[in-house]
Amino acid sequence: MRRASTLASSVLSRTLVTAYDGGTTTASVQHRLLQVALYGSSSTTTNSSFTRWRWFSPVVNSFSGGSGRVVSLGFAGALLSFALAASVSQEVYAKEPPPPELVPKDVVLYQYEACPFCNKVKAFLDYYDIPYKVVEVNPLSKKEIKWSDYKKVPILMVDGEPLVESSDIIDELGYKILPKKHVDSAPDDDEEKNWRRWVDNHLVHILSPNIYRNISEALESFDYITSNGNFSFIEKTSVKYAGAASMYFVSKNLKKRYNITDERAALYEAAETWVAALNGREFLGGSKPNLADLAVFGVLRPIRYLRSGRDMVEHTHIGEWYTRMENAVGDSSRIKA
Numbered sequence: 584m585r586r587a588s589t590l591a592s593s594v595l596s597r598t599l600v601t602a603y604d605g606g607t608t609t610a611s612v613q614h615r616l617l618q619v620a621l622y623g624s625s626s627t628t629t630n631s632s633f634t635r636w637r638w639f640s641p642v643v644n645s646f647s648g649g650s651g652r653v654v655s656l657g658f659a660g661a662l663l664s665f666a667l668a669a670s671v672s673q674e675v676y677a678k679e680p681p682p683p684e685l686v687p688k689d690v691v692l693y694q695y696e697a698c699p700f701c702n703k704v705k706a707f708l709d710y711y712d713i714p715y716k717v718v719e720v721n722p723l724s725k726k727e728i729k730w731s732d733y734k735k736v737p738i739l740m741v742d743g744e745p746l747v748e749s750s751d752i753i754d755e756l757g758y759k760i761l762p763k764k765h766v767d768s769a770p771d772d773d774e775e776k777n778w779r780r781w782v783d784n785h786l787v788h789i790l791s792p793n794i795y796r797n798i799s800e801a802l803e804s805f806d807y808i809t810s811n812g813n814f815s816f817i818e819k820t821s822v823k824y825a826g827a828a829s830m831y832f833v834s835k836n837l838k839k840r841y842n843i844t845d846e847r848a849a850l851y852e853a854a855e856t857w858v859a860a861l862n863g864r865e866f867l868g869g870s871k872p873n874l875a876d877l878a879v880f881g882v883l884r885p886i887r888y889l890r891s892g893r894d895m896v897e898h899t900h901i902g903e904w905y906t907r908m909e910n911a912v913g914d915s916s917r918i919k920a
């Protein structure tokens with residue numbers, strides 16, 4: 584009995600205490616929906632466009648006169664335009680693996696599966712195809728990171744060196760694997776930096792009030808957290824209900840702290856602000872995602888298939904960019920620990 588009440592109060596206090604901004608009390612055990620649903624079809628690869636081209640090539644060959652078949656030039660032209668239109672409409676998005684000699688040998692991510700900051704780091708690792716192992720941290724005991732003085736996640740161990748703070752992790756890893764990017768530092772770098780800051784200072788604060796907006800959404804979120812997190816059997820049930828109830832109230836305080844009156848309106852506004860920033864480009868980085876694209880995608884990934892994420896895609900114009908990002912980031916480069 585005593586143990587149960589101790590556990591319940593520990594769960595509640597831990598849920599309340601988990602924070603993501605400089606140690607203040609905010610929501611932390613954030614949520615990530617089924618990975619499998621997130622990794623959309625990655626069939627639009629270079630190979631598939633090559634296959635498409637090969638499929639059309641006999642038609643093109645027949646124009647060279649070799650076949651002796653009578654094909655009207657008008658029909659041929661129409662077919663050719665069709666082929667070109669098809670290849671333009673199905674853009675090819677792919678990962679950008681760095682040269683193998685720059686890829687760290689041993690990368691371990693200490694994380695909560697649903698944490699937006701951890702997902703930001705994962706989006707980076709997945710897009711640059713860096714193999715990594717995952718250690719899921721128990722948010723109550725944190726025993727998996729008891730070796731560390733820093734008690735938040737993500738912590739990324741890169742060849743034995745622990746890196747902390749999601750944006751710093753990405754910067755430091757970026758220096759290692761993308762030296763050319765830092766040497767050639769493009770003039771539009773400020774844009775990328777400013778939007779990465781917008782993610783850390785604005786976008787992340789809108790997420791909790793949305794995913795814990797009412798009891799049913801808070802339960803949906805905690806159902807996801809407890810199914811994917813590192814919890815014992817007993818912790819699972821208590822965390823789901825105690826966590827959902829407490830985060831429902833915490834999210835009301837967060838709304839006040841960040842001056843949010845209507846959380847959905849704030850989410851939609853943020854999504855449209857991002858789409859406006861794209862300004863007609865496929866990605867903020869142009870034809871390929873940059874670190875700001877990866878940051879926005881990373882923090883949205885845990886909520887995309889929750890009620891709030893579905894609403895966001897339905898009520899704003901962010902869906903097409905999001906799908907392009909899913910295709911570009913592709914499958915996870917996570918390996919078994």
Ligand SMILES: N[C@@H](CCC(=O)N[C@@H](CS)C(=O)NCC(=O)O)C(=O)O
Nearest residue numbers: 601602603611698700735736748749
């Ligand atoms: N600024 C940090 C924030 C990290 C953070 O707040 N992580 C949360 C999880 S989403 C955390 O570990 N909170 C402390 C806790 O769970 O006790 C970053 O960008 O990595």
